[in-house]
Amino acid sequence: MTVESLSQAQAVDSSDNDSVLPEASDTFVTTPYVEEVTGRALAYLRAGYPVHLAGPSGTGKTTMAFHLAALWGRPVTLIHGNDEFSVSDLIGTNDAGYRRSKVVDNFIHSVVRTEEEMRQMWVDNRLTTACRNGDTLIYDEFNRSRPEANNVLLSVMSEGILNLPGLRTAGEGYLDVGGDFRAIFTSNPEEYAGTHKTQDALADRMITIRLDPPDRDTEIKIVKSKSGLDEIEAGHIVDIIRELRGTGENKTRPTLRAGIAMGKILSTVSGQARFGDRLFHHICYDILSTESAKVLHDGQSVFRQWVDDVIKQVCPPSGVQPADGSDSSKVLEKAQSFWHQS
Ligand SMILES: Nc1ncnc2c1ncn2[C@@H]1O[C@H](COP(=O)(O)OP(=O)(O)O)[C@@H](O)[C@H]1O
Ligand SMILES: [Mg+2]
Structure with a gap:
């Protein structure tokens, strides 16, 4: 999958297939300007900081986010900011689930056992999956989501802990974020309709690179x-x-x-x-x-x-x-x- 086609994939909101491995796109253009921004952003990621690409529409923020993720080389989890998101849309939920699993024994081919159960099950959403696996999170236009939902990111970014208040099993109320986990945010502060002002506490925990139209x-x-x-x-x-x-x-x-x-x-x-x-x-x-x-x-x-x-x-x-x-x-x-x- 190319970075370009990856960017199309954001439209598909499926939380079943959470991460994809990005590849560089052959139509991606590199110039001294692009290299300079890329170099800075990678340095911030290497030092462990989330990167935030902010700027008006059409300045290449989303494309740059995918490019950085491709260079970083870890699987990518995509979230597209949405005003209707709640915390559980980001981290997951306790669902009354129906689970069916199939066990196939590789050595004795006749063994196929199917397990079925009906029970309260925790279902991870994308942020949890990304934190658990140490993936790269691209949170595109994150300021379209309400601050109440995004607050869950505060402890991820400052303490490396994701709070999972709904997760009751085995005393797990939180998750240690994988060491490779990195976040790349984009936002368009000038687009007032349908966006929320970035919370100071959140902005304080990421390094913002301002993108304007390129040279x-x-x-x-x-x-x-x-x-x-x-x-x-x-x-x-x-x-x-x-x-x-x-x-x-x-x-x-x-x-x-x-x-x-x-x-x-x-x-x-x-x-x-x-x-x-x-x-x-x-x-x-x-x-x-x-x-x-x-x-x-x-x-x-x-x-x-x-x-x-x-x-x-x-x-x-x-x-x-x-x-x-x-x-x-x-x-x-x-x-x-x-x-x-x-
Ligand atoms: N470095 C680049 N190489 C090739 N195309 C680019 C590059 N940067 C931006 N583009 C193209 O410019 C357009 C706008 O970029 P996009 O990342 O969607 O902007 P934004 O997210 O800031 O609105 C897209 O069609 C994108 O493919
Ligand atoms: Mg964009």
Whole structure:
């Protein structure tokens, strides 16, 4: 399983199959920026600290968490923050369970014994399994869960003990956390809807690395890797995104995902990022639109006008081949008139 497909697996909320062994993805991009963050995070993990990747959406937090877990090399347990989680969703519960087990004797093949019992049974949930096995816990968007549920992590992170108040067997009310256990958290503090403020006590026990949109070089390499476009075309797309992100007008803050989507679509239609190319302009409107309904006097949308200006600023005009030696101002004129007619 690749890191990429692993990240898809978060959607499957099955507590039966708790851990997976991650592998590096071949579309994962490493640049000096990525290496620097990775190096720091691994140092914190090595020193025994939980790592917390915090930052706005689309800055590569989840991808980095999987990458770190893959480098760490232990089986991974995934939890995705959820407002409806209670403590028992994290640690487990006392269930009236029905257990059926089959005993197969390897030496006498005719021996197959089936045991059946009905009794109160403790069922581990993911956090308990991870602590018991010394796995790596990835708790993605942990601030979507309520602080009351996450409080159970406090003693895990400070004393290496997981309290299991519901577990009554043989005086076990707690579990010693395996020495290899590590936790990697992600959160998006800026996304207020559906999130809870990170508790200070919890934040104090992890080392927070703040992730912002990566540098231009990293962003271009990511768009290139995910879309198959060449570096020059990926560069145009990234420059449009970064220009829009930088001005912050209309609260437009397109993320890495927007650039990847533009790249994938352009690659699918074998298109190019050109000023005056109608299809390209429309792809940009559709992907970058923030539903700003503001319209100018002539009926033109403010947002579209603004996107057109940015495309004009960073992309070559439609019809221009970089090395054909043509008079680019003429071609630009042609492209503009084409654009305004259509
Ligand atoms: N180093 C990287 N290499 C390749 N793709 C990346 C890398 N970092 C981020 N991405 C891609 O960027 C997009 C956003 O990353 P993601 O980790 O989901 O962000 P976040 O969790 O911060 O919202 C995803 O499609 C992801 O595959
Ligand atoms: Mg994420």
